[in-house]
Amino acid sequence: MKDFFRRRIVQPILNILKQGMSPRKLAATVAVGSVVGIIPALGVTTILGTALAARFRLNIAATVLISYLVQPLQILLVIPFIKLGIFLFGMSEFRLTIDEMMDMFRMDWVGALGTLWVANLAGIAAWSILSLPVGFTLYFSFLPLFNRFLPVATVPVEVTTEL
Template sequence: MTSPNRTGFFKRRISQPILNLLKQGMTPPKLSLTCAVGTVLGIIPAFGITTVLVTLVAARLKLNIAATILISYLVQPLQLLLLIPFARAGIALFQLEDLQFTLDEILALFQADWLQALHMLWLANLVAVVAWFILAAPIAALLYYSLLPVFRKVIPATSIIRPV
């Protein structure tokens, strides 16, 4: 059981400063766009580029970069879960039935010819990124318009913290 002092300390010293940082200068539309951009870029099936991509897009759109990166990090487990569906969608889109393989087939291919296995996996990842690219704008729009009324209710206009 946590004591009230610990709960108050956590809220006062950790959670509230983080929330203030994330809401700094944020209007409900900007916060909704931040969540949509962070989520969509956080699930891109290309590992290792998420942070750079999120930073560039957030800076270009004048969003809160820290909040956008945080959201992209929070949805990264979805990146792993959606890798196979995006790859299957890309394989179907480009009609590359020869790329449909099981884990055992991949392991056998790596044992037989690891360069060919890397080529196949690279190609599967490439078509997964294309499938993600096609679905990114509709997903972002859906998230934006779904979150906008929520943030308008949760963040009253008088509580918006302006940057110093």
């Protein structure tokens, strides 16, 4: 079972990640994919990851794969990001207990959706504030690791002799 997992899941993922990338590009790919993968807005990771990978000339497939691999963290961090956004923007009137949200939906579901939309925007704003420091930290954390374990591509040198 362990060999099957390694051969069918781990090795193909590693092959995609190592495919023609320098350690710097791979560290940037992991950092961008990880940061994009935890955005507290469900359904935008693929579009945002693809756009950022294309803009910075990273491996698009690897960036999206990394963002998908960290999506369990996205689910775990949605509420903390929203609470941080509410705190940062002084929106203390928002409550996030399940009972209060259910009461909001019972009374006025359109108003509840609007309230939760604004709270989610506060969470996205908190994510955007934290994304650059977290991204740079991930990049500079993974760079020495990838420099050590990935082979450095050698560029053939052309030798010319002039007579």
